[in-house]
Amino acid sequence: QVLLQESGPGLVKPSETLSLTCTVSGYSISRGYYWGWIRQPPGKGLEWIGSMYHSGSTYYNPSLKSRVTISVDTSKNQLSLKLRSVTAADTAVYYCARDIVLFGVRFDPWGQGILVTVSS
């Protein structure tokens, strides 16, 4: 059974960098699949942030591309997200998910999510 668990600070100051880690268990990232990040502002809908293959191929939401970096550490079986210059609009629950078919919008399973609040 593939399980994903997000971790990181729950509070980030405006203009700083949001950094999250997703630990995958039950499957080795280096075996394949893409792995993605998706966020959901409180009370609002879902927004795709980006997806990455273990080899390094990365795709980002055009609206966030200038501020986002997704990377993979296969030795730790972890996926990471960095979002720079955050504002209150970046307050959201951040989910990591396995992206079964790149651009097939088949995200399964998802982590439990982590709420990140941007506030001074």
Added chain:
Amino acid sequence: QSALTQPPSASGSPGQSVTISCTGTSSDVGGENYVSWYQQLPGKVPKLMIYEVNKRPSGVPDRFSGSKSGNTASLTVSGLQGEDEADYYCSSYAGSNSVVFGGGTKLTVL
């Protein structure tokens, strides 16, 4: 890219069928057959219910079905049950190596 358009709410009585629409453009929903639907129960994590327009992952009841016509995709829930009350989101490949979600529909079982 713009979010896909979904009605904010939908409702039906137990046992009835309800259909939720998801409207996009020829660049996303109307393009490839990569449309998915996610169910998000209150306070829970989104769950994949339909992928590639009309395919169900293992374990999803066959009461849930998907279809597409032109730039509009639809999710139909037949034989509504109280446990189906949730938010439903559609998602599609948006072209140019990107993904877009709909705004979500709150399904109420009356």
